[in-house]
Amino acid sequence: MKATTTTISRRELVGKIGKGATLAVAATAVSGQAKAAIAQRPVHYAMVIDTRKCSGCHACSIACKTEFEVPLGVHRSWVEYVEKGTYPNVSRSFLPRLCNHCEEPDCVSVCPTGATYKRKEDGIITVDPEICIGCKYCMQACPYDVRFVNPNTGTVQKCDFCLHRVTKGLEPACVNTCQGRARVFGDLNDPNSEVAKLVATEPVTVLRQEMGTKPNVFYIGADHADENDLRVAGQYVRVDTHRPALERR
Amino acid sequence: MQELHWGLPVIGYLFLAGVGAGAYTVSATTLLRAGANGRQGDNFDIARYGALLAPLPLIVGTGMIIFELGTFQAAVANGDIGLFFRWINLFLTINMSPMSIGSWVLGVCILASVVYAYTFLSEKSRPDDDNKDLRRKLAWVGIPLGISVAIYTGVMLGAVPARPFWNTPMLALLFLVSSLSTGVAGILLLRALFAHGQDAQAGEATTDLDNSGYMLATSDVKLICLELLAIVLFILFAKLTVGNASEAISIILPGGALATMFWGGVVVIGLVLPVLIELKYVIPTLRNQQPYAMPRGTEIAVCAVILFGGFMLRYVVVAAGQMTGPMGL
Numbered sequence: 126m127k128a129t130t131t132t133i134s135r136r137e138l139v140g141k142i143g144k145g146a147t148l149a150v151a152a153t154a155v156s157g158q159a160k161a162a163i164a165q166r167p168v169h170y171a172m173v174i175d176t177r178k179c180s181g182c183h184a185c186s187i188a189c190k191t192e193f194e195v196p197l198g199v200h201r202s203w204v205e206y207v208e209k210g211t212y213p214n215v216s217r218s219f220l221p222r223l224c225n226h227c228e229e230p231d232c233v234s235v236c237p238t239g240a241t242y243k244r245k246e247d248g249i250i251t252v253d254p255e256i257c258i259g260c261k262y263c264m265q266a267c268p269y270d271v272r273f274v275n276p277n278t279g280t281v282q283k284c285d286f287c288l289h290r291v292t293k294g295l296e297p298a299c300v301n302t303c304q305g306r307a308r309v310f311g312d313l314n315d316p317n318s319e320v321a322k323l324v325a326t327e328p329v330t331v332l333r334q335e336m337g338t339k340p341n342v343f344y345i346g347a348d349h350a351d352e353n354d355l356r357v358a359g360q361y362v363r364v365d366t367h368r369p370a371l372e373r374r
Numbered sequence: 375m376q377e378l379h380w381g382l383p384v385i386g387y388l389f390l391a392g393v394g395a396g397a398y399t400v401s402a403t404t405l406l407r408a409g410a411n412g413r414q415g416d417n418f419d420i421a422r423y424g425a426l427l428a429p430l431p432l433i434v435g436t437g438m439i440i441f442e443l444g445t446f447q448a449a450v451a452n453g454d455i456g457l458f459f460r461w462i463n464l465f466l467t468i469n470m471s472p473m474s475i476g477s478w479v480l481g482v483c484i485l486a487s488v489v490y491a492y493t494f495l496s497e498k499s500r501p502d503d504d505n506k507d508l509r510r511k512l513a514w515v516g517i518p519l520g521i522s523v524a525i526y527t528g529v530m531l532g533a534v535p536a537r538p539f540w541n542t543p544m545l546a547l548l549f550l551v552s553s554l555s556t557g558v559a560g561i562l563l564l565r566a567l568f569a570h571g572q573d574a575q576a577g578e579a580t581t582d583l584d585n586s587g588y589m590l591a592t593s594d595v596k597l598i599c600l601e602l603l604a605i606v607l608f609i610l611f612a613k614l615t616v617g618n619a620s621e622a623i624s625i626i627l628p629g630g631a632l633a634t635m636f637w638g639g640v641v642v643i644g645l646v647l648p649v650l651i652e653l654k655y656v657i658p659t660l661r662n663q664q665p666y667a668m669p670r671g672t673e674i675a676v677c678a679v680i681l682f683g684g685f686m687l688r689y690v691v692v693a694a695g696q697m698t699g700p701m702g703l
């Protein structure tokens with residue numbers, strides 16, 4: 126009788142250990158939630174830009190301007206020209222720019238009204254024009270300088286991966302129009318999507334990785350050079366951008 | 375040339391909010407501690423001037439940042455009435471954004487400072503009059519509120535890694551000390567402008583006035599020395615790193631675009647000059663117990679340069695932060 130009790134209690138003990146182990150695993154899973162959340166999102170939109178295929182034609186800039194009636198002097202998406210070296214050792218490359226839809230967006234964490242937010246369903250970061258007060262704090266926080274105040278509405282705007290198009294199954298306007306197919310847009314959660322394949326197989330880079338924002342716009346063959354980088358090498362570098370200040374921050 | 379998304383209205387706001395928050399804090403501590411000598415009612419005039427001063431710069435400064443809002447500017451440009459009051463959205467929510475928390479703290483601070491000033495409004499205000507209890511309660515509330523407002527301005531700028539010049543905890547400390555120092559200067563200025571005239575007629579009260587003047591001047595010397603220390607640490611910690619912060623700080627170091635403005639306007643005119651003048655009058659009293667008497671004109675000049683220095687500090691910091699950025703891309 127006593128032995129039986131012991132056996133049962135042993136069984137219980139084993140059961141309890143099992144439950145404990147399950148709990149421990151669960152706890153570990155919770156602690157790793159931040160990382161898991163990326164995968165758990167139903168859709169994980171991202172863009173890959175193959176700069177080797179970009180000819181700097183600005184079709185994307187124009188398509189974007191047209192799509193959103195972006196006022197003169199401000200840009201949701203633009204192309205930078207990077208020119209460097211001294212003849213005959215020179216290079217010129219193109220760097221299409223847009224919002225990086227970061228995994229850890231600084232713009233979202235500083236927004237005092239909650240007007241700018243990262244969508245839980247697909248990770249797109251957007252600004253609610255009915256809530257934004259135009260305080261420009263997000264413009265200070267963005268390391269990529271992709272935000273601007275629309276002079277007509279006074280609210281802050283930026284690239285939203287063409288939210289109105291992608292939710293209807295269309296590609297963003299810039300991707301749709303890209304002549305060299307340099308811009309590729311898709312869902313990273315789908316292993317068969319072109320973006321997922323490119324990110325997995327190509328040597329992709331992101332802009333200003335050291336800021337820790339974890340961008341969702343990846344570049345292939347991008348020249349990240351600017352005046353600061355090559356000052357030490359004594360190289361001539363000129364970056365033509367289309368920001369109002371005509372200069373990268 | 376870089377775009378300055380935050381321009382003069384924000385610079386003016388950071389300065390004025392600092393003066394107001396500093397004046398409220400100094401007034402409240404003086405009321406509660408009676409100028410550290412523990413005798414209730416001492417230095418009541420300082421508490422009164424600080425209380426009457428505080429709401430004004432707080433309200434004017436807050437009005438100024440509303441001008442900087444994109445929606446307000448669009449409202450003016452397009453005549454859209456609905457956009458004028460878009461800033462109300464700040465008070466429909468609260469989140470972990472330093473600006474959100476700051477707006478609420480600022481709002482509460484303005485309300486408290488207005489009521490606090492009201493308790494001092496009558497010229498017959500005495501330490502033991504009818505408003506005594508309300509006044510002391512608001513003084514207790516005012517110290518944390520004033521310090522929070524002064525600190526939050528630095529935290530707000532410091533919270534963005536994309537602005538390496540701002541992204542340091544020293545900035546919040548620097549702004550706090552500068553707020554207290556400019557708050558003291560504001561009180562001294564009010565006293566110099568309004569109290570001296572009354573006491574010249576009263577004759578006897580001059581000693582009391584000079585005693586409280588001595589207390590303010592000595593506090594100011596300490597605060598300015600602390601501020602100089604904060605500036606040294608601010609520069610050291612940026613300069614001693616490698617990369618973004620080090621590159622950014624070079625804009626105020628010799629050869630940088632804002633070096634003259636910083637060393638000339640902030641350090642020499644705004645801090646070193648006033649502290650030297652104050653020491654000239656404070657040291658004889660401190661060492662030899664001679665009666666303290668700073669001429670009224672000198673007092674006004676000292677306050678003016680301290681306030682100028684406080685403004686220049688905000689100007690240089692706000693401009694430098696936006697003119698510099700992370701290196702590379």
